[in-house]
Amino acid sequence: MSQQNGFNVAVVGATGAVGQQMIQTLVKEKFPIKKLTLLSSSRSAGKIVIVNGEEHTVLEAKPESFEGVDIALFSAGGNVSKELAPEAVKRGAIVVDNTSAFRMDPETPLVVPEVNEGDLHLHNGIIANPNCSTIQMVVALEPIRKHFGLKKVIVSTYQAVSGAGASAIEELMEQTKSILNNEAVEPKILPVKSDNNHYQIAFNAIPQIDKFQENGYTYEEMKMINETKKIMHIPKLQVSATCVRLPVAVSHSESVYFEIEADDVSANDIKALLKDAPGVILQDDPENQIYPMPANCVGSNDVFVGRIRNDLDEKRGFHMWVVSDNLLKGAAWNSVQIAERLVKLGLVGERE
């Protein structure tokens, strides 16, 4: 996985659920890599990862690891990003950070290329990759905002366990087996590993993703609220969210209610718009029972939208159902896509 011309790329958190997808996505998208460096915490260092048939040893991420690195994709937790992203920048790398560490920092652009690619120009070395559930929603909302204005959003999410990492997928699968065998289960990971209580996710739904804030919202919900306003550049946008974890391995779904500013817009107008929107696949044919479902979206970079219909009371109100692979568009693909755009925009220099 290297070529003469290209970029020195580091993946930080290379053994995690998202890190693994980042590596696969770099390969799949044929990102021009001169040298690939896989980094992790000391715990996972020394592991061997096969990339395109080549063995790579995962190294412990340290400040010096970023010497000579052009692009560093971070997905090893907020604390690692806070400590090492500035070190990478200091050494000349441009960082695409998939954690929440810098997302709300006013100096750091928070970017979904289909929505606010232009913000890449404002970077100070770090570009933040938004929260997974935010990304897929703004990809679907942006064409609507652009054409009809956007006033209010109320979203209820149906989120996959992979958002909580590979160990949460394992917990779902093992727990499901145990319940089918009438064995007792002892939840250890979900909803939040570091919280006091852990609950059964198999055949259940948990209305908590990330920790609770004092205002009764979870951090996941606040991420959707704050990040949406920042990415779409509408500080006054009314956004509210309820985030729920489901017994689904991969792909988040969202029931999104939104109010636009324009009058006399029909559901068909919205459908026509989304049919040609970047990054969106319209799957909306109720008569033939065609709508997006998480099981069908795994492995795709796109955001799938369906069930678009007018609210029956509010003429400017609409409902839609938005599904996407949370590890790809929600994380790895959006990060790699940012890296691709940085290259295209000439914001990172190629090595020869």
Add this chain to the structure above:
Amino acid sequence: MSQQNGFNVAVVGATGAVGQQMIQTLVKEKFPIKKLTLLSSSRSAGKIVIVNGEEHTVLEAKPESFEGVDIALFSAGGNVSKELAPEAVKRGAIVVDNTSAFRMDPETPLVVPEVNEGDLHLHNGIIANPNCSTIQMVVALEPIRKHFGLKKVIVSTYQAVSGAGASAIEELMEQTKSILNNEAVEPKILPVKSDNNHYQIAFNAIPQIDKFQENGYTYEEMKMINETKKIMHIPKLQVSATCVRLPVAVSHSESVYFEIEADDVSANDIKALLKDAPGVILQDDPENQIYPMPANCVGSNDVFVGRIRNDLDEKRGFHMWVVSDNLLKGAAWNSVQIAERLVKLGLVGERE
């Protein structure tokens, strides 16, 4: 299961998921039964059902089956109700119908005892039991409407497969096993047995419950919209719904956004109200990760409410999370509860 004084009770659809729960609920609630008659379609007739240790043979439901019956609980599909409920009424029975056959008939009361018990007085022999997802929502909303007025409701549901019958529970379990064993699955029941396409429910979410209408909403969504207005006696209430099926066996969950009419109401005011509301159990302590979850609500007659919080933009807007056993409060218990209230209100005569 009989006593000297009491009522002749018939259960129509006695072998179905709800019918079975109706029988168990009659026993559990010690409903005063003089004679219990179990009825079904010809397909299930002849089956033996054990009730309180006594064998009962299920008989084919025919017009004559209702001779001498005081109270008939119907849950055998809309067509059976349309055909046989009037026959039961003609023979002096009072019918509590759990199908959608008469729900929107202006002459038929649609009753959730905690909300509109008074409507029982207006019956013409038939009382309709609302849709499961509607019942739990209005139980939580009614105290709010009563004290603060209610203007608008937007609900996204997280519904269990048991709402589609016992065969859907079996499909979920068998399909889950197959997927864990890497075997191919062939969905046959969900989302709607009589529709053309059937989709995987295990580790998935299906945004279709019941068939689609021309306006892009499903019948399930329209039931929530229309029934809520009728039960709460607010024809102008703005209600919208998105109904989604989950890989959960029993208990529906709902993410409910609502706007009240009163000013200066806090989330704590709503919590205080619901803490003492009939049929409601408040489980709302985010700091200690206490909120309702479907796995914990199975087997309870109550409606569990948590995650109550103010919308961050709309002062009169709130969010809550409502969970209840769809086979009990959503069906069997609400029906038996209606029968109990009919007795208490003297609307059905006791046999001696």
